Amino acid sequence: MLDYCSISHKGGIVLWSKSFTPEASHLASSSASPVNSLIREALIEGRTADENFEKDGYAVKWSFFNGLELIFVVAYQRILQLTYVDELLAALQSAFIKCFEPFLTTFVESLRAKIPRTPSGPFEWDFSAAFRGWDTIFNQILQEIKGKVAVCRSERRPRVRAAPQSTSETTTPPSDDQDTAPALSEEVAQDEQQIARNVQALRNRLRGRGARRGARGRVDFSGRDSAPSSDAESPSKRKAKAKVQRKWGDGPASESDMALLDFSDQPKSDARTRDLQELIDEASVGIRTKEGMYEVKDWEFSSSSDNTADAITSALSSKATKSDSQPFGSLGNLIARITGSKVLTEEDLRPVLEGMKQHLMKKNVAKEIAEKVCEGVGESLIGQRVGGFQSTSTAVRSALGNSITRILTPKTSTDLLLSIRTKLSSPLPSSQQRVPYSIAFVGVNGVGKSTNLSKVCFWLIQNGLRVLIAACDTFRSGAVEQLRVHVRNLSMLGVNGAADSKGRVELYERGYGKDAAGIAKDAIAYGRDNDFDVVLIDTAGRMQDNEPLMRALAKLVALNNPDKIIFVGEALVGNEAVDQLTKFDRALRDFSSGSGLGKGRGIDGMLVTKWDTVDDKVGAALSMTYVTGQPIIFVGCGQTYTDLRQLRVGNVVQAILSD
Template sequence: MLDHCSISHKGGLVLWSRSFTPDAAHLASSSASPVNSLIREALIEGRTAEEKYEKDGYAVKWTFVNDLELIFVVAYQRILQLTYVNDLLAALKSLFVKYFEPFLTSFVASLHAISTAKVAANEVTSWNFVKAFDGWDTVFDKLLRGLEDRAAQDRKARLRTVARPAPEESTSPSDDQSTAPSLSSDAPHDEQQIARNVQALKNRLRGRGGRRGGGVSRTASRSGVDNVPTSDSESPAKRKAKTKTQRKWGDEPVTESDMASLDFSLDKNEASNGAIGSHDLQALVDQSSLGTRTRDGLYEVKDWEFSKEGEADKFIANALQPGGAKAAAPSGSLGTLGSLFARLTGSKVLSEQDLKPVLEGMKQHLMKKNVAKEIADKVCEGVGESLVGKKVGGFQTTNAAVRMALSTSLTRILTPKTSTDLLLSIRTKLSSPLPSSQQRMPYSITFVGVNGVGKSTNLSKVCFWLIQNDLRVLIAACDTFRSGAVEQLRVHVRNLSMLGVNGATDSKGRVELFERGYGKDAAAIAKEAIMFARDKDFDVVLIDTAGRMQDNEPLMRALAKLVSVNNPDKIIFVGEALVGNEAVDQLTKFDRALRDFSSASSSGKGRGIDGMLVTKWDTVDDKVGAALSMTYVTGQPIIFVGCGQTYTDLRQLRVANVVQAILND
């Protein structure tokens, strides 16, 4: 049974709606409505290619009529699995347009006139939808009743098919009755016969013939000699003891002086000569990558900029010139798209057949930009749905329509729903008023991700950025599994403590390491670190976690425990820019595991990924499709990208730059 059905204009006006239950009527009028959530989280973000949207136990499906700018929406309880919803949407769209097309055309034209200020805005109130759609309720009821009756008949037919006994099939005798007994025979067997059949089957699977005796050698068995002992059947007294002898590397044990000479991790006169080992301090900071200071004295990292600015727009414009498409179009995928766009000439209404080759070329282009195949399919389907039924005319109109649809779709997906200003979030928490009896908690950030993506390295880059903004940072070494993880963070802390802030030559006291060694509970260490930071007046706690694969359930449960116990302010997923299709699998399973396991281990709602940090960004040039894939999967923003080996190699992403790089050929 349906819960809600509505027909709306894309501008937000509801032309007709029907709720079938009191709960559905309440939900339809509230901000928590599944339909309102669909508009906020799917339609506005350009996720129009999804098969259905699920929210709070409801499933929502929809379809468009682009030329009339209409949205048809159906909501029902997810557990029901209604089979006729797709047919209902198709029939609704067809019948509603057939009955009321003249009224709808004039209504949409009046809205466009209002938006262009050609008529007064109060004229829109003169439309009487109840009177205009008189009789539609009867048509809808008849349509719905017919589809429900047909679904009920199909369900009864399936049940009769399942209940009907299957005809008996004759089984052919086995080729080898001695080694492959028929266990499915209807003839009664006594216990001895069953035991013999089972034993024969076991012997056949072992490949040892019809006799038992696992210690009989194959040579003896083939020659007809039974019970010939092999080396495995010899008594333990006759066997030689096979023990591994200890290897000796020297005549004398290693002394403390030997260990000291081999230890390169300790500080050795760094304060006196201004160097770290044999490396100059300046090698840790790339002056060309340093961020800028705002008027308020805040340190901001640089924006990532795409170097080939304007090339994509220039190319598409040249490719779509009459008679010049072949000369201007290279062998790239956008060149192919340009030639496909050129076919859509003249004034016409775009159909699915017209757009099919264009969308296929668009999908191949996105995949070449490292966009995951699943995401490329959905983006192209969404672009196609927004164009089907639109009237275009001439080269420039077609180019503008397709170009704007693709650019708009990418921009909607990449535009963050939440603020990416991490520094603002930190300062807001630290400056919020507290009761006099309550002690201020530090801002905590947890870094999670798979093995080897660069969590610890990029954590140190974020730490450098925080130190430059005069914040005291405590790094919690919660990777208690990987050998050298604590030592790696210790080196970073030592380096960061010697880099200057605002011209100073030393920043000791601004960053410290909190560690408890290896093999300990990471959740307990993180909790201790947060309490230590609270007592010592640290501003931020950066929690480093062990890398783990997204399919490893025990490790994902341990990570969810760390999240539920400590409730960090931000959970940042660290991923690679090179992963392509793997980004979808990694992020989906990380987010789902965190939400499921953290909600199961705590009374509150499960926590998911709050943002992403994409590493190795400097290795992909303009193939930045991983940003699109990651943002599409989670709906969360990319806060930073890592693009080098120094502490200043951190960048912010601008949506326009990413869209430009994706569209570039």
């Protein structure tokens, strides 16, 4: 059973709608409704091209008609799994346009002409009068399609054979004196005997190991012990294999060689200077604003302007210039195949969209995301009238550039420092202590969470904030020691030229094998009592498919409710980025909510590491932003504490569109 159906214009004007149940009235009225979420993500943000959209227990399907800029939407409860919705959408689109095409053409042309609003309403159009009789046509189409589905189901239903009249002739019940227990076959008996012999042999082997410690033998599962291996040798032979002193070079080290390796007399100041030079890259140090704030540098693909529109225009124009000289098969020459003044069809765009998909995949965009982006570009172009090669190529390139820009444009603020200062400066009751701003770093194993956490810590210290690092990775060996080294190094780095920043960074750790959620809670309480501004929570790496570990991470989130949850991912991943982010975000939302209905916290932003290894293949940024809708706050591009960058949308778009 359908819940809601509507026909609207891309400009946001609803031409016709119908609710089938009283509960479905909120599907279009509420700002958080599935229909409005679909319009926001599909049209405004461009983050979905799927015709199957699910939210809050509802499934929403839609279709576009670009010639008249119409959107046909059908919503129903996801559990029903209606199979006739696609056919219904196609029939509605065909019938509605056939019945009201003159009126719709006039209406769309008036919108394009920007007719001014009137006091009575946005436009002088009476849709109820214009579409009189459509309800009857709609009901007729719906009943016909439902009837076809019912007939098909009845034809596919298997026939039930009649039961036999009597079962006494075919079935003989066992008698009371008949042994109904299955007899043990000879093969099974032999298997059990073999298992018993193997167990006894293992017991004998373990018992013998306690008597003659150090001897090594192999358990023979035929029932007897094998002879000791060659490793179990006599004491005299083992003594002959004693460790021999290594010799470096052809002869013993001379006094001059030893002097070169002796740093004991070196002044401590020289050693400290050398260490500081290794920790900071002067070429990547950020800038100071007039207000004295320390800002990390922007990642730049080229020397072009950071302005998004200028970057896109530059990239598109450069592609247009190169398209004539490039071999056939490039994106520019694929677009060149569409010539003449015509209405673009799916057949015209298919080779161009395939070339776009291959181009995006070469830029390290996940295959699934590349397909969805190209589908969105195609849907925005089908039905448009273009004339000449230049206008066609410009239209296609502009559609691709606009689609990528909409996806990458942050929907929330990326100014992390502003969020921190806003919380720290907010007024509190006299009886309440100020709680530090907390940031949790999550991600899979080996992506560089601890290293990039220390880079963020350096950035915060340079802005005059006191930072507490919570060592909540209680599983990986050396995780606490690694953070301790970072804290020691960061304490040596001055703030704004000062000689020492000790006291501005501290490590909170409770060793290994403890509950990470409890350590994070104690660390936030310690930061509150000792006047720390920010608490950075380092978590253990885990694979996205490991449900117990994901539940433990969700417990940390639910118990401490950090202000930011930053996913740390690699720039090298392609298709894997989609799977990682999707499952991390879903697990956090599901497991961190008490009801388990997905109302918990999700990913708030991303930090992409190893950015310096991908050159212009920056498709991971597009994949990650597409999946979550959250911005990339920083990218890591080196091994020192200053190797942290911010992303500008224009630079990323230019890198993706470049050949």
